[in-house]
Amino acid sequence: MAVIRNKLAIEIEPTVPEICAVISAVAVFYPGQEVKILEGIKKSLDDRLQELKEEQKDEGR
Numbered sequence: 034m035a036v037i038r039n040k041l042a043i044e045i046e047p048t049v050p051e052i053c054a055v056i057s058a059v060a061v062f063y064p065g066q067e068v069k070i071l072e073g074i075k076k077s078l079d080d081r082l083q084e085l086k087e088e089q090k091d092e093g094r
Contacts, residue, residue: 041062
């Protein structure tokens with residue numbers, strides 16, 4: 034039996050516009066899931082921002 038998979042390979046310069054382009058491109062592979070994808074990204078961003086704030090607070094001691 035054949036196994037068929039979509040494979041997404043991305044090479045980017047780590048800039049904000051390129052990261053946003055990747056997010057948009059990935060959403061195409063998951064039609065109807067854009068809200069779920071964006072909510073997951075938002076949670077990851079919020080978690081990382083909290084970590085950075087805690088690191089800054091710890092460095093300020």
